[in-house]
Amino acid sequence: MxxxxxxxxxxxxxxxxxxxxxxxxxxTLHEVLEKLLQVTxxxxxxIFLIDENGDQKNPKLTASHALPPALSANNCYRMKKKSCxxxxxxxxxxxxxxxxxxxxxxxxxxLRENDPKNDGLTHHxxxxxxxxxxxxxxxxxxxxxxxxxHKQELALLESIAYQIGTAxxxxxxxxxxxxxxxxxxxxxxxxxxxxxxxxLLFSLSLTARAGQEMTAxxxxxxxxxxxxxxxxxxxxxxxxxxxxxxxxxxxxxxxSSFINYAKVLDLHIHTKMSGIEPIDPQVEEALWxxxxxxMANCKKHSGQQDIFIEMNTEGSNIILSISDNGAGFFYDxxxxxxxxxxxxxxxxxEEIGGKxxxxxxxxxxxxxxxxxxxxxxxxxx
Numbered sequence: 370m371x372x373x374x375x376x377x378x379x380x381x382x383x384x385x386x387x388x389x390x391x392x393x394x395x396x397t398l399h400e401v402l403e404k405l406l407q408v409t410x411x412x413x414x415x416i417f418l419i420d421e422n423g424d425q426k427n428p429k430l431t432a433s434h435a436l437p438p439a440l441s442a443n444n445c446y447r448m449k450k451k452s453c454x455x456x457x458x459x460x461x462x463x464x465x466x467x468x469x470x471x472x473x474x475x476x477x478x479x480l481r482e483n484d485p486k487n488d489g490l491t492h493h494x495x496x497x498x499x500x501x502x503x504x505x506x507x508x509x510x511x512x513x514x515x516x517x518x519h520k521q522e523l524a525l526l527e528s529i530a531y532q533i534g535t536a537x538x539x540x541x542x543x544x545x546x547x548x549x550x551x552x553x554x555x556x557x558x559x560x561x562x563x564x565x566x567x568x569l570l571f572s573l574s575l576t577a578r579a580g581q582e583m584t585a586x587x588x589x590x591x592x593x594x595x596x597x598x599x600x601x602x603x604x605x606x607x608x609x610x611x612x613x614x615x616x617x618x619x620x621x622x623x624x625s626s627f628i629n630y631a632k633v634l635d636l637h638i639h640t641k642m643s644g645i646e647p648i649d650p651q652v653e654e655a656l657w658x659x660x661x662x663x664m665a666n667c668k669k670h671s672g673q674q675d676i677f678i679e680m681n682t683e684g685s686n687i688i689l690s691i692s693d694n695g696a697g698f699f700y701d702x703x704x705x706x707x708x709x710x711x712x713x714x715x716x717x718x719e720e721i722g723g724k725x726x727x728x729x730x731x732x733x734x735x736x737x738x739x740x741x742x743x744x745x746x747x748x749x750x
Contacts, residue, residue: 671695
């Protein structure tokens, strides 16, 4: 590979241009790996993505190019082993820069088994994919009969890996923003349908029932009965549709929903739940939206990553408490809520007969408590 800085600059430029166009992780990594090998002259490469917040035991082979048959056989089974030298060092935080891998366990296993289809691959270079303090996985490259990587080659691989890490961070953040926007829009649409069409259908059903009671003519009674049956059927379908529009995480309950949303925001959530009865969908929806706004505020303003959520029942009320130990702010309860987000949370609670309480002091964190009657579904429209 040429040591001309201009050549290296043009390599980085080509990689950057390709990464800037990427919007889907797997496709982007496949394309950039092929480009990397093409412009650097290395012949073989593969990328492991490792979710540090998930199952570290299973690095995911996300992209590969020109793997020898000994490594690609049986659906790349050797590449899907849970550990190897580079993955173990990555897990321990010891893989911080591009390194020569002299003893690769995956390649060695093929050599020990005298697999003739190794195509001369005996060594590879490995470099972590990272952006700042965030890590995403490992980039490995090699060539047949190449047993050593020069400092300049490793430095170039580090620069390319940083570009890939930065692109991965951008894509992940974009996906998170899209998920949040989708959840918000689905919830808004479900709420609008409940407050408008759902209520109209319910009113139509009541009117048809009243019509039956006001007439003695059998034909008219049958007509009103038919209208009532149709409105009840439409109401049932509307409720099913509204349920489908609710954020998917709510299907597993509020606490699960909060935990999943905290992961989206990179918050460390601490939950406690006790004595919770089945919650009316309207109440659950309101608590979810309030909790969502509270967690977003914590992420933006508290300066802390820890958030504490507790749910329990007191008498006929369900209590949701959300707090953090962050920056806090000045708040006087004799005045209205200071931000639109807080006013929205208060409004959501009060719309279904609940109470919203806020306590916050500068430097002493923020505490929010919502108390809402346990509405019974049969009393709701």
